[in-house]
Amino acid sequence: MSASMIDWNTAVQAGTRLVRPGPQVSHAEAREVVAELRDLSAIAHGHVREFTGMASEVDPAPATVVDRPGWIRANVDGFRVVLEPLMERMQERRTSGFLGYGPGGVMVQAVGSRVTGLQVGGLLAYMASRVLGQYELFLPPDPEGRAPTGRLTLVAPNIVHVERELEVDPHDFRLWVCLHEETHRAQFTGVPWLREYVQDQMTEFLLASDLDPGALLDRIRDAADVVADAIRGGDGNLIDAIQSPEQRAVLDRLTAVMTLAEGHGDFVMDAVGPEVVPSVQKIRSRFQGRREGGSRLDKTVRRLLGLDLKMKQYAEGAVFVRAVVGEVGMAGFNEVWTSPETLPTHAEIAEPARWIERVLGPRAVDAPDVPELPADDS
Numbered sequence: 001m002s003a004s005m006i007d008w009n010t011a012v013q014a015g016t017r018l019v020r021p022g023p024q025v026s027h028a029e030a031r032e033v034v035a036e037l038r039d040l041s042a043i044a045h046g047h048v049r050e051f052t053g054m055a056s057e058v059d060p061a062p063a064t065v066v067d068r069p070g071w072i073r074a075n076v077d078g079f080r081v082v083l084e085p086l087m088e089r090m091q092e093r094r095t096s097g098f099l100g101y102g103p104g105g106v107m108v109q110a111v112g113s114r115v116t117g118l119q120v121g122g123l124l125a126y127m128a129s130r131v132l133g134q135y136e137l138f139l140p141p142d143p144e145g146r147a148p149t150g151r152l153t154l155v156a157p158n159i160v161h162v163e164r165e166l167e168v169d170p171h172d173f174r175l176w177v178c179l180h181e182e183t184h185r186a187q188f189t190g191v192p193w194l195r196e197y198v199q200d201q202m203t204e205f206l207l208a209s210d211l212d213p214g215a216l217l218d219r220i221r222d223a224a225d226v227v228a229d230a231i232r233g234g235d236g237n238l239i240d241a242i243q244s245p246e247q248r249a250v251l252d253r254l255t256a257v258m259t260l261a262e263g264h265g266d267f268v269m270d271a272v273g274p275e276v277v278p279s280v281q282k283i284r285s286r287f288q289g290r291r292e293g294g295s296r297l298d299k300t301v302r303r304l305l306g307l308d309l310k311m312k313q314y315a316e317g318a319v320f321v322r323a324v325v326g327e328v329g330m331a332g333f334n335e336v337w338t339s340p341e342t343l344p345t346h347a348e349i350a351e352p353a354r355w356i357e358r359v360l361g362p363r364a365v366d367a368p369d370v371p372e373l374p375a376d377d378s
Contacts, residue, residue, distance in 0.1 A: 006083070007117035008076050014121025015072040019128045022068055022157025023164060030156070034065045037154050037174055044178035047272050048186050053330055054337070056190035063152045063178070068128040071155050074136060075124055081138040082202060132158050132177050135184035137195055150195065152185050154178070166286040172277045179269040179277075187261055191337040198257060205250040256346045260336065263317015263349075267325070270318075316349055323352040328360060335359055 025033070041063035049056050066074065133154040142148055154177070163173040188195050273280030324333045336342055336359070348355035 005113060005116060006079075006120060007113040008080060008120075010114050010117030011079075011120040011124065012073055012076050014118045015076070015124040015128065016069040016121075018122055018125035019068045019072065020125075022129075023161045025157075025160065033156050033160060036171070037065050037156060037159070037178070038062045040171075040175045040178045041152065041154065041182060043276075044175060044182040045185070047276055048179060048182045048268060051272050051330075052183070052186055052190075052268060053334060054186045054190035056186035060152070060185060060189070063133075063154050063181070065154050065156050067157055068155065071128050071131060071153065072121075072124045074153060075127075076120075077140050078136055078138040079120070081140060083206065128155075129158060129161075131155050132162065133181040135181060135188055137188060137198065150185070150188050152181055154181065162287075162290070166283070166290065168283050168286060169279050172279045173283055176269055176273060176277050176280060176283055179272050180265040183265040183268040184261060187264065187337075193339065194257075194337070197340050198254070201250055201254045201257070205247050205254060252346050256349060257343055259317040259346075259349055260320065260344060261317070262314045263319070263321050266314045266318040267321040320344065320349045320352050320355075324356060327352070327356060332356075332360060 045056075045060060048054075064074075133152070136151045136153055139148040139151060159174060159177055160170075163170045166173070270280060270284055273284075277283070321333065324336075336344065336355075342359050344352075344355045348358070
């Protein structure tokens, strides 16, 4: 079904062909890295569960450790799951000629899907050398047809590359990364409604796509203008350019929940850090500098793809979490996970006191002791 729009095999082939090779390690070193990451993930899980007080899985599956091509294949599977609702709608509304179903349309469709597959593959190749880990929410059904709840994935060559680049202690850095990713596992396994909420918002966002040919052409022209502006140093991005007006409201909700999730992950990895990661302040300082650095071309691509917005999410979300925990403690902060209605809005993330007032009510609470975090993170 989805092959009518995107040739997923082409996406995998292009991505794995274009992705840069990882750092040079021996087979023995690679096995050691994989084994240590799995062990550290389990250790991090215990720290996160104890620190956050979230009712996450007691005995989760081991982290899946992959290389860059493995990450590409996994994300193609995830894309297929996420994009399925949009593909179904577009097939229902296919129009002669425009979507390639008129005379000779089969040929047009085949060529178009391969071109799109190449584009997706190129994007994944770029991302595959940068992602350290992720909690995969969208997975294909298992052999019995059941939808898996999620999977924690760590990209070993990228973790090794960054720890070498930053010249930090490998064991400390690997545990630090695992703390962040295990926080995401705690969020999506400890909050029963969160996964479905995010999936519903993403589906709504996709289904709000303007499928009118004229409107789509306008979006394409806007995207071309953004690319040209970014090359000249502008600050536009493709996400803003291609979305319809209806999608903006959905994106606001999605951005708010993902800012919370990413900021919570950054807060926990640093707050737990001093107890179990002795060099956490050094790691955070150097890692933050890396986030903000890069060549002019790299910065342009990050801006175009909206990755700079994601970096902003880490910072803004961590400030929100730190402020709320500092005012009402971890138990008070955890009220955020009660229901979709208790999630902060975009505006409340910028002003945490507004969230406290709305969800917890006016209160005077002595600020609990909160582990001191490195100044760079805020």
